[in-house]
Amino acid sequence: MEKSQVLNDVSLGYADPQIDELLKHSIRTQLESLLKSQVTVEQRQKLLQKSFVDAMALVLSGSKVEHKVLIKAFETMYEHAVQSMAQAKLSQELLTRQYISATGLIxxxxxxxxxxxxxxxxxxxARGVDQAIQGKxxxxxxxxxxxxxxGxxxxxxxxxxxxxxxxxxYSAKQxxxxxxxxxxxxxxxxxQLVKDLQLEDYIALIEEAxxxxxxxxxAIDLLVLEAMQHGFTKEGQLSIAKHLVKFLNIDGWMIPQNVSVRGMMVIGETEFNQQWKQVDYSHSNNMAKDALQDRVELGEIININKSTLLNMQELELQDGIKVIPANQIVLPKDITDMSQRIFAVYAHVETFAQEEVGQYDSGITHPRPDTSVYIDIKPKDIEHTHFVANSGDTVQFYYQISGLPGFVPVKV
Ligand SMILES: C[S@@+](CC[C@H](N)C(=O)[O-])C[C@H]1O[C@@H](n2cnc3c(N)ncnc32)[C@H](O)[C@@H]1O
Structure with a gap:
């Protein structure tokens, strides 16, 4: 789960200043040591290009490829990409600077x-984009x-x-x-990477904006976007998509063509621990049937595609905070153990045609428990961030557009 690893890494951005300095030092040391490897520029570029081509050959292949084979190919691609990054010789500041913008985490x-x-x-x-390009x-x-x-x-x-x-x-002309x-x-x-991959002809523009x-x-024919984190929080996917969808050709396509974000009430131990004990890696194909049956699905909270984006209304609250009204859900009444369940949000990403990123396939779709939501139970000390509701209540969700985007549930 590489994006999960990224989520852990993100917390490093807020480390103790002294430890942070040491950390930056070690990152630079690692990158500098990569520069000292004994291959020529041509050899390094050839190996880099081959690793990128090999990974895509596996991904686009019609036959089933073993998990460990895929992991190895992607690890090789990563190692070569990091060597190219080392050639870019970023300063410590540029390499490690992380901040919150008006619309999400950078x-x-x-x-x-x-x-x-x-x-x-x-x-x-990649499989979705490949079919979309072919179609266009x-x-x-x-x-x-x-x-x-x-990125x-x-x-x-x-x-x-x-x-x-x-x-x-396809040629660069196409x-x-x-x-x-x-x-x-x-x-x-x-x-640096585009130069090392010798892809300059395909690149119309690289812009810092x-x-x-x-x-x-x-006008744009295909808009390819992934700026998501689990639970549809933190990064600015919605703000970016909402702005750029306007520049698509009338028959232009967005990839992903649909993102469905859904809510559920789960027994945390079953959902996040027990069902993964017997499997090698987390993936939607490896989910346990009984864990799925044990869930209480609440339904879709928001649906994002070209048409919903073009029709989305933004509300501005008194303090300037902007929100987007999402869906309403009714909390089911007949669940005896509701008070023992936690609320969690997950995403299902349809990239294009039948291609998708299912729940647990990546950190971007991975269910995210939200412990600020209490159903049929009251927290000992109620804080303003807590949301308390009962079975049978109707809940309206809003999506907050801010440096820390995420859902805000409100009782109707
Ligand atoms: C997780 S990384 C790379 C995501 C990339 N789409 C991928 O598939 O790996 C996120 C990148 O998005 C960039 N980013 C986030 N919000 C942005 C925004 N509003 N405008 C431009 N870049 C943004 C950050 O600077 C960072 O380089």
Missing amino acids: MSPHNCKHTIKDVYRIKGY LKHKPSITILYPAC PFAPLLLPLLSYYKDMQT LQVMLVDVHPGAVITLR DATEFKPDT
Whole structure:
């Protein structure tokens, strides 16, 4: 679960200042040691390109590939991408700076680098993007793809472009890609990686800009976006999608074509511990039937696609905080052990056609327990952040657009 690992890494951004300095020192030492390896530039680039092509060949293959084979290929891709990052020679500040913007967390390149190992997220996206490109190029000689908040490695597109170039599937005349990221460290790394992969011809633009404000100067055929964390919190997926969807061609597609965020009441021990004891890795295919049956599904809290984004209404509260009204759910009445359950939110991502990232396939879809929600039970000390309701109540969800985006439930 690489994004889960990222979530853990995120907490490092708030470490004790002295420890933080040591940490930065060790990161630089690791990167510098990579630079000392004995291969020539050409050899390093060839190995990097091969690792990107190999990972995509497995992901796009029609036959089932073993988990450990995929993990190994993605680990190799990661190692080569990090070597390219080392060549970019980012300062400590650029490598580790992480902050909260008006619309969400801006993760440091150091923490973002792990997302290229998030195998099943990249698989779901790459297979979806591949079909979308194929579909678009049936009707147009060339298309423009925008990938905002792409991070230092743009892992949802650069591996795919490497594969297309190697296999001569699509030329740079057919595909033009715009890469946008607000973090200067991510942009410097991206430029180095694109150069090392020799993909410059496919890249129309690499821009350092806030994706919630960026205005492309040409209409977009495909918008590829993944700026999510589990429980649909922290990162600015919704704000970015809501802004950029306006620049899609009338028949342009968003990838993911649909994100469904759902709520459930679970027995924490069953959902998060027992069902994973007998399996090697967490994945939607490995979920236990009895754990699934034990859940109390509450239904969809929000649904995000091109059409819902274009129709989304934003409310501004008195203190300037913006919220988006999401769905209402009715808490079921007949659950005897409701007071022992915790509320959790998970996502199901349909990238394109039948391709998807299911719950537990990645940190972005992983269920997130929300311990501030109390149903049929009252917390000992009620704080203003607690939400207390009873079975049978109707709950309206709002999505808060702020530096810490997330859901706010309100009793109707
Ligand atoms: C988790 S990383 C990379 C995510 C990437 N899509 C992937 O698939 O791995 C998140 C990146 O999004 C960028 N980002 C977050 N919010 C942004 C925004 N509003 N505008 C531009 N970049 C943003 C951060 O700077 C960071 O480099």
